[in-house]
Amino acid sequence: xxxxxxxxxxxxxxxxxxxxxxxxxxxxxxxxxxxxxxxxxxxxxxxxxxxxxxxxxxxxxxxxxxxxxxxxxxxxxxxxxxxxxxxxxxxxxxxxxxxxxxxxxxxxxxxxxxxxxxxxxxxxxxxxxxxxxxxxxxxxxxxxxxxxxxxxxxxxxxxxxxxxxxxxxxxxxxxxxxxxxxxxxxxxx
Numbered sequence: 001x002x003x004x005x006x007x008x009x010x011x012x013x014x015x016x017x018x019x020x021x022x023x024x025x026x027x028x029x030x031x032x033x034x035x036x037x038x039x040x041x042x043x044x045x046x047x048x049x050x051x052x053x054x055x056x057x058x059x060x061x062x063x064x065x066x067x068x069x070x071x072x073x074x075x076x077x078x079x080x081x082x083x084x085x086x087x088x089x090x091x092x093x094x095x096x097x098x099x100x101x102x103x104x105x106x107x108x109x110x111x112x113x114x115x116x117x118x119x120x121x122x123x124x125x126x127x128x129x130x131x132x133x134x135x136x137x138x139x140x141x142x143x144x145x146x147x148x149x150x151x152x153x154x155x156x157x158x159x160x161x162x163x164x165x166x167x168x169x170x171x172x173x174x175x176x177x178x179x180x181x182x183x184x185x186x187x188x189x
């Protein structure tokens with residue numbers, strides 16, 4: 001059975017995984033020691049990675065052969081700029097042309113998107129640039145939505161493989177999420 005992997009889109013410390021990482025090394029460091037980690041889209045297993053620069057989808061191509069991207073304003077609140085609210089949801093497929101759905105990963109807090117809404121992209125490598133991580137902060141919401149550069153991720157389906165809270169994720173190498181899947185075989189004549 002094939003396994004699809006999504007790896008860290010930026011490099012840096014895991015600052016949230018199920019719960020926010022407040023105190024490292026307190027015995028509850030894998031899933032955080034603070035309050036529950038909120039989701040933007042309502043998907044599962046939110047993970048935050050502190051980091052800056054280009055936000056890149058990294059998959060195990062050619063297992064993942066195509067993606068469909070959806071752009072929305074689903075993180076933070078309307079009082080924050082679009083750069084903090086913007087999300088890019090990436091639907092993963094096991095065949096070209098958006099065939100054989102695997103699952104999805106949502107990236108929150110995206111500036112300067114490099115993909116377009118509801119577009120199918122056939123992959124030719126293991127990476128696809130999505131946009132950039134914004135600088136600054138936004139505390140205008142009822143909660144501190146964005147307190148420094150980081151990428152927020154959530155998954156639909158699959159499971160979480162991200163390192164424990166406070167450990168580092170290496171851009172393009174550290175697996176964050178994975179999905180077991182099976183594409184239907186082509187009919188034989």
